[in-house]
Amino acid sequence: MxxxxxxxxxxxxxxxxxxxxxxxxxxxxxxxxxxxxxxxxxxxxxxxxxxxxxxxxxxxxxxxxxxxxxxxxxxxxxxxxALAFGGRLGGHLVQGHVDAIGRLASIRWEGDTLVLEVEAPPEVMRYVVEKGFVAVDGLSLTVVDRRATSFSVSIVEYTRTNTTIGDRYVGDAVNLEADILAKYVEALTRPESSGITEEFLREHGFLVS
CATH class of the missing domain: 2.40.30.20 (Elongation Factor Tu (Ef-tu); domain 3)
Structure with a gap:
């Protein structure tokens, strides 16, 4: 984790x-x-x-x-x-299990902040909410805007200069991982499901065969 x-x-x-x-x-x-x-x-x-x-x-x-x-x-x-137990959780829980590849649809500046729009497939977008978390190339980022097939994130100066995100271009492929907590909520509220199952845990990497 x-x-x-x-x-x-x-x-x-x-x-x-x-x-x-x-x-x-x-x-x-x-x-x-x-x-x-x-x-x-x-x-x-x-x-x-x-x-x-x-x-x-x-x-x-x-x-x-x-x-x-x-x-x-x-x-x-x-x-x-990997996160050490007892360490500070500065971002959000990221498993390192990439859900899908997204594409940078646009890059623009808003003052001193870089705003990236990322096109993402349905299996990621279903878990994306405004002000929620998403991991982009391993970075914990907050969603500032959500559309039907894309979302936007803001990149502060420190993140831009101390990660690879500032070197990206429109059209580049980025690794996406949806928030695991959103997946848990979906599993728990799914009408046909009794909650967290062995199949769900295995699907999301908590159990191995």
């Missing part, structure tokens, strides 16, 4: 056959093989690391559902280590 507060921007050093090498600094502190790390919103597992880089495998499902499979050498990526 993560918070959606990016710790640093890493750089892709090498891509080969479903494996990534990421150059980093801060997230290497106290890193262990098997740790979960959020890379652009996707939870991946550290397979090995050295003094300046760490290595992860990309599962086929991750490549299909996210933009991770499109990364190339030299690309910048948002990085966040």
């Amino acid at each position: 993560f918070t959606g507060i990016v710790e640093e921007v890493g750089r892709v050093e090498h891509v080969q056959s479903g494996k990534l090498t990421i150059r980093a600094d801060r997230v290497l502190e106290d890193m262990h093989v098997g740790d979960s790390i959020n890379i652009n919103g996707a939870c991946l597992t550290v397979t090995t690391f050295d003094a300046s880089s760490f290595f992860v495998d990309i599962m086929p499902e991750t490549a299909r559902r996210s933009n991770i499979g499109q990364l190339k050498t030299g690309d910048s990526v948002n990085l966040e280590r």
